[in-house]
Structure formats: structure tokens, C-alpha cells
Amino acid sequence: MTLQxxxxxxxxxxxxxxxPYIMAGxxxxxxxxxTVLRLQTLxxxxxxxxxxxxxxxxDGPTIELAGERALQNGTNLRNVIATxxxxxxxxxxxxxxxxxxxxxxxxxxxxxxxxxxxxIRGVIVPDMPYEERGIIHSDLQAAGVALVQLISLTxxxxxxxxxxxxxxxxxxxxxxxxxxxxxxxxxxxxDAHFAKLKEASSLPVLAGFGISxxxxxxxxxxxxxxxxxxxxxxxxxxNNDWGTIEELIQAxxxxxxx
Amino acid sequence: MTQAGxxxxxxxxxxxxxxxxxxxxxxxxxxxxxxxxxxxxxxDYYLKQYVGRETPLYFAERLTEKIGGAKIYLxxxxxxxxxxxxxxxxxxxxLLAIRMGKKRIVAETGAGQHGVATATACALLDLxxxxxxxxxxxxxxxxxxFRMELLGAKVVGVDKGSATLKDAVNEALRHWVTNVxxxxxxxxxxxxxxPFPTIVRDFQRVIGDETRAQILxxxxxxxxxxxxxxGGGSNAIGMFYPFVEDSNVGxxxxxxxGSGVETGKHAAAITGGQKGVLHGAxxxxxxxxxxxxxxxxxxxxxxxxxxxxxxxSYLADIGRAQYVAVTDAEALEGVKLLCATEGILPAxxxxxxxxYVSKLAATMDKEQIVVICLSGRGDxxxxxLIDALGGGKQ
Numbered sequence: 001m002t003l004q005x006x007x008x009x010x011x012x013x014x015x016x017x018x019x020p021y022i023m024a025g026x027x028x029x030x031x032x033x034x035t036v037l038r039l040q041t042l043x044x045x046x047x048x049x050x051x052x053x054x055x056x057x058x059d060g061p062t063i064e065l066a067g068e069r070a071l072q073n074g075t076n077l078r079n080v081i082a083t084x085x086x087x088x089x090x091x092x093x094x095x096x097x098x099x100x101x102x103x104x105x106x107x108x109x110x111x112x113x114x115x116x117x118x119x120i121r122g123v124i125v126p127d128m129p130y131e132e133r134g135i136i137h138s139d140l141q142a143a144g145v146a147l148v149q150l151i152s153l154t155x156x157x158x159x160x161x162x163x164x165x166x167x168x169x170x171x172x173x174x175x176x177x178x179x180x181x182x183x184x185x186x187x188x189x190x191d192a193h194f195a196k197l198k199e200a201s202s203l204p205v206l207a208g209f210g211i212s213x214x215x216x217x218x219x220x221x222x223x224x225x226x227x228x229x230x231x232x233x234x235x236x237x238x239n240n241d242w243g244t245i246e247e248l249i250q251a252x253x254x255x256x257x258x
Numbered sequence: 259m260t261q262a263g264x265x266x267x268x269x270x271x272x273x274x275x276x277x278x279x280x281x282x283x284x285x286x287x288x289x290x291x292x293x294x295x296x297x298x299x300x301x302d303y304y305l306k307q308y309v310g311r312e313t314p315l316y317f318a319e320r321l322t323e324k325i326g327g328a329k330i331y332l333x334x335x336x337x338x339x340x341x342x343x344x345x346x347x348x349x350x351x352x353l354l355a356i357r358m359g360k361k362r363i364v365a366e367t368g369a370g371q372h373g374v375a376t377a378t379a380c381a382l383l384d385l386x387x388x389x390x391x392x393x394x395x396x397x398x399x400x401x402x403x404f405r406m407e408l409l410g411a412k413v414v415g416v417d418k419g420s421a422t423l424k425d426a427v428n429e430a431l432r433h434w435v436t437n438v439x440x441x442x443x444x445x446x447x448x449x450x451x452x453p454f455p456t457i458v459r460d461f462q463r464v465i466g467d468e469t470r471a472q473i474l475x476x477x478x479x480x481x482x483x484x485x486x487x488x489g490g491g492s493n494a495i496g497m498f499y500p501f502v503e504d505s506n507v508g509x510x511x512x513x514x515x516g517s518g519v520e521t522g523k524h525a526a527a528i529t530g531g532q533k534g535v536l537h538g539a540x541x542x543x544x545x546x547x548x549x550x551x552x553x554x555x556x557x558x559x560x561x562x563x564x565x566x567x568x569x570x571s572y573l574a575d576i577g578r579a580q581y582v583a584v585t586d587a588e589a590l591e592g593v594k595l596l597c598a599t600e601g602i603l604p605a606x607x608x609x610x611x612x613x614y615v616s617k618l619a620a621t622m623d624k625e626q627i628v629v630i631c632l633s634g635r636g637d638x639x640x641x642x643l644i645d646a647l648g649g650g651k652q
Contacts, residue, residue, distance in 0.1 A: 058274045064418065
């Protein structure tokens with residue numbers, strides 16, 4: 001199943017997608033299998049697997065610090081892919097790698113192929129906008145890995161149309177101007193923004209950046225086809241607080257009940 | 259440039275999507291400003307009456323005699339208001355920000371020279387200013403921190419990563435992406451996503467334009483070689499750019515070899531790095547086999563950056579400019595040499611160029627001419643010099 005099909009299936013069944021973000025290697029790479037399988041058992045739709053980077057300019061302090069811990073553990077794109085490959089046959093939901101561009105360039109031309117073999121069905125590269133995607137896009141297409149586009153609140157209408165048409169897997173709708181991390185406040189009229197995105201593409205639209213509470217999951221799940229929760233999940237896993245994670249997942253499931 | 263924002267394969271716009279529209283708007287605003295004689299006139303006014311341009315092209319006679327080879331000229335960017343070439347760009351971009359209706363400025367700084375220049379331009383033009391600076395640099399350059407604060411800027415120390423310039427750029431980018439509606443980012447070097455490398459080069463090319471006219475007036479010919487230090491590369495690209503079509507003029511960029519390129523503790527991205535993406539651009543970069551950016555090492559805070567800007571990366575690849583590296587120890591000798599022979603205390607950054615020329619000029623004929631871009635003055639480095647050279651204790 002492709003990434004798009006997996007999310008569409010959740011939506012077709014009347015639910016909203018819930019995609020947690022985890023930082024690979026935070027707590028040691030040996031914990032990655034348990035984390036992925038536990039989230040899968042809890043019923044998440046897909047998992048965004050963050051790859052640590054030395055200069056994560058799109059990330060706020062929570063994910064940046066988790067990345068620093070992962071780097072100190074010796075985590076890199078190569079050993080994350082190898083680790084994911086080692087238990088790929090146990091994973092039934094799509095994985096989406098979130099990685100800055102330079103580690104992908106350093107990995108070389110086998111990245112897309114190796115990622116696919118590791119169960120990765122989508123890639124998000126936060127520092128590679130649509131115009132620059134040519135640097136890795138054909139390799140990803142050949143391997144069957146979707147290149148997910150982020151669309152921001154600053155993108156004007158014609159740009160939204162271009163990005164929406166060019167995205168693959170789903171549309172990652174950034175809900176704030178800024179970096180990743182919990183927010184108390186969001187701009188008004190985001191429902192109209194999401195309506196525009198839905199109109200611009202037949203792909204599922206997922207909301208991400210700043211979503212950290214069950215209430216926010218419900219609010220954004222209401223506008224969109226699902227939510228991505230990053231910093232809160234990263235924090236909760238680091239603190240072994242699975243109760244919080246279950247509450248967030250539960251909030252998304254309640255959305256689907258008709 | 260083969261396509262918009264590219265220098266050969268280098269450059270580009272590798273930034274979060276939230277910044278794409280602001281960058282497109284910046285490019286448009288800049289093209290309009292560039293074509294507007296009133297904008298140029300205003301900038302020229304401030305450069306002349308406020309910054310003190312043009313700066314002298316000074317024949318360093320005693321230095322020339324001491325080395326005993328080519329005639330050495332110094333382009334005295336150290337005599338600019340605020341003490342370095344950085345003001346050329348800071349002022350240009352601050353005027354551009356006003357034109358775009360932005361009221362707030364964010365900047366990064368390494369040595370503090372760009373931060374001081376930006377804080378100065380903001381004080382002059384009544385803009386709010388916030389400067390991110392690596393915590394390590396805050397310590398090394400406490401004088402400049404105090405200057406920025408006196409000028410009304412808010413200085414924020416960054417203690418993440420290597421706590422130097424690269425980490426300050428990360429934080430400045432995060433600040434910009436979060437406050438993009440009313441804030442302009444004045445990037446200080448010939449780095450970052452398009453259009454920054456072009457904007458910074460255009461605002462710095464006044465260095466090379468003046469030098470070209472001045473050497474023609476004084477020597478009635480072009481120099482044989484032009485030498486400038488290269489961190490991100492703003493003074494060097496400003497100096498080189500007007501000479502790029504003059505194929506008889508050699509262009510040499512001097513990178514910081516720190517403890518020595520072979521030790522791994524250096525900041526020489528072209529000499530000892532590989533191609534990669536950092537802070538919005540594809541360029542030469544210090545990185546490991548996993549694509550992780552490595553810490554740069556240099557005694558000079560202004561060169562302590564792990565990449566060299568895209569236009570330099572391109573000039574290196576096509577062989578139009580040559581890039582060499584000079585160690586901390588050699589740069590310190592350069593400081594002493596210029597102090598002793600000419601009574602000029604150069605910035606540690608610029609001293610890398612002096613140190614290289616002290617070897618190069620000796621191998622050249624007496625009729626040949628070398629121009630050094632003396633990008634800044636060394637007052638800010640006195641604490642570092644006391645630590646490195648000893649003395650000053652009585």
C-alpha cells in the first residue's frame with residue numbers, strides 16, 4: 001500500500017489519520033523497534049521517523065534537543081535505515097522519513113531504494129522546497145517513495161495550487177509561521193486555509209507543527225484529513241509517558257466516530 | 259550564473275517552505291531597488307557621508323620593502339565607520355528593509371562586526387534590531403557585544419551546537435521564519451538562500467569597484483593579484499567580483515586553516531571540505547561521511563564558519579579564483595607584521611590575507627602588484643591577541 005492509499009483508507013473508514021513523529025535514536029537505536037511497534041499497536045496511521053541533523057533550522061527546541069541526544073548516540077541516516085530494515089517485515093503501516101537534505105545527499109544515490117526496503121513510503125525534507133526537489137525526486141519516484149510537500153501559511157494561492165498539485169502521499173499543511181514545537185495559540189481562520197488546500201488537491205491534507213493537546217488534535221482533525229504530532233510525542237517517549245500518547249491518539253479516534 | 263539563484267551548480271534556495279514566499283518577495287523588492295536611481299542615490303549618500311567611503315587604496319611601502327617582492331597595496335576597509343566592510347551590506351539591506359515596509363531586523367554575527375554594523379544601521383534608520391551570536395563568540399568578542407547593546411540592539415547568545423556563527427545563523431533563521439511578516443533578515447555574508455548571496459555581493463562590490471578605479475589611477479594598470487580572506491566570503495566576493503572578467507588579475511581567497519587543515523581543526527571549506535547544503539545553499543562545506551556539519555575552528559571568529567559561499571564555490575571549481583589556507587599561528591604573525599611595518603592593527607580575519615601575501619609577494623617581481631583587502635581593524639581582537647601572544651600584563 002502506498003502512503004496515500006494508507007491515509008485514504010483511514011479516511012474512507014470514517015476516521016482521521018494520526019501520524020506521530022519520533023526522533024530515531026533518541027534513547028538509543030535499539031529502542032526504535034519497540035517504539036515503532038508499540039505505536040503501530042496503538043493504531044496510528046503512519047509514523048514519521050525523524051533523522052537527527054546537526055543544524056535543524058525548521059525545528060524548535062524539543063526536537064532539536066532530541067536530535068542532539070540521538071547524534072550523541074551515534075545515530076545517522078545509514079544506521080536508522082539499517083535498523084528499520086531489520087524489522088521491516090513486522091511493520092504494516094507506512095513510515096515517513098523526515099530528514100534534512102544534506103544527510104540524504106551524503107548517503108548517495110541508493111537512498112531511495114534502501115529507504116523503500118526499510119518500509120519508508122514517504123519522505124519529508126523540510127529544507128528542500130518544491131523548486132529544489134529535482135536533486136532527489138527522480139530517485140524517489142523510481143523507488144516508489146512519495147515526496148511530501150509542505151505548504152505554509154505564507155504560501156499565496158497560486159503557489160498553494162502548484163505545491164498541492166506537485167505533492168505526493170499527502171499534503172503537509174504547516175499550521176503556524178515558525179518552527180516545530182508546542183503552541184498555545186494559532187491564527188484565526190485556519191479552517192478557511194484548510195478548505196483552500198482541500199480544494200486544491202485530491203490528496204489527503206494533514207495538519208502539523210505546534211499540535212500538542214487532545215483539543216488541538218480535535219480542532220485540526222476537524223479541518224483536515226488528519227494530524228501530525230511531533231514535539232509532544234518526542235517529549236512523551238523520552239519521559240516514557242505513554243498515557244499522554246494514548247490520549248492524543250484517542251482524541252483523533254473520537255473524531256472518526258460518526 | 260546559469261539559472262536564477264545559481265552559480266554553476268551552487269547556491270539555490272534550500273529553506274523551509276514558510277520562507278519561500280518571503281524570499282521571492284525579497285528578490286522582487288531587491289530587483290526593483292537596484293533599478294531605482296533614488297535607492298542607489300540614498301545608499302551612495304550614506305556610504306559617502308556616514309560610512310566615510312571611498313576608503314583609501316594605500317601603498318604599503320614599508321611592508322613591501324620588508325617582504326622584498328611585489329608592491330603591496332591595502333584596500334582600507336578597516337577605515338569604514340564601525341571598523342570593517344560589513345557596514346556596506348548592513349546599510350544597503352537596512353534601506354531595503356525600509357523599502358519593503360519591515361520594521362524589525364534580525365541578524366547573526368560571528369566576530370561581532372556584522373552585528374555591530376547592523377545595530378549601527380538600525381540605530382541610524384530607527385529599526386528594531388535583534389542579533390544572534392554564538393555563546394563562544396560572545397565570550398571572545400565581549401567588546402562588540404557591549405557596542406551592539408549601546409547601539410540599542412538586543413544580543414542573544416546561542417549556546418547550542420558549537421555555539422559559534424553557524425549556530426547563530428540557525429537561530430536567526432528560526433527567528434525569521436517565526437516573525438517573517440514584519441522582520442527582515444540581514445544576512446551578513448555571501449551565504450544563505452538566493453537572493454542573499456547576490457544581494458550581499460552587490461552591496462560589497464563597492465570594494466572591488468573602488469579598488470579597480472584607484473589602482474588604475476595610481477599605477478595606471480590593474481593588479482597582478484588580489485587577495486582577500488574568506489569565511490563565508492563577503493569581503494572577498496566584493497573585492498573579486500569587479501575583477502572576474504579581467505583574466506590577467508589573479509584572485510586568491512585565503513581560508514582559515516585553524517590548527518592546520520591536516521588536523522581537522524580548521525574552517526577551510528573549499529580547501530578541506532565537500533559539497534553539501536547548509537543554511538539554504540549548496541556549496542563547499544565541512545561535513546562528515548553522514549552529511550553532518552562539522553564544527554569549524556579558527557582563532558578568528560569571523561572566519562569560524564564551516565562553509566564557503568556559493569559564488570566562491572563556483573569560482574573555485576572553474577579555476578577563476580584560487581583558494582588557499584593559513585593557520586592561526588601564521589595569521590598571528592600577519593597581525594604583528596602589519597603592526598610593526600605600517601602601524602595598522604588588522605582584524606584577525608584580514609591577517610590571514612596578510613600572512614599569505616607575506617609569502618606570495620616574496621616570490622613575485624618588484625614590478626608586480628598585489629592588493630590585499632584589509633577587511634577590518636583589529637581592536638575587537640585585542641583580548642584574543644593578549645591570550646595568544648601573551649604580554650599586556652604590566
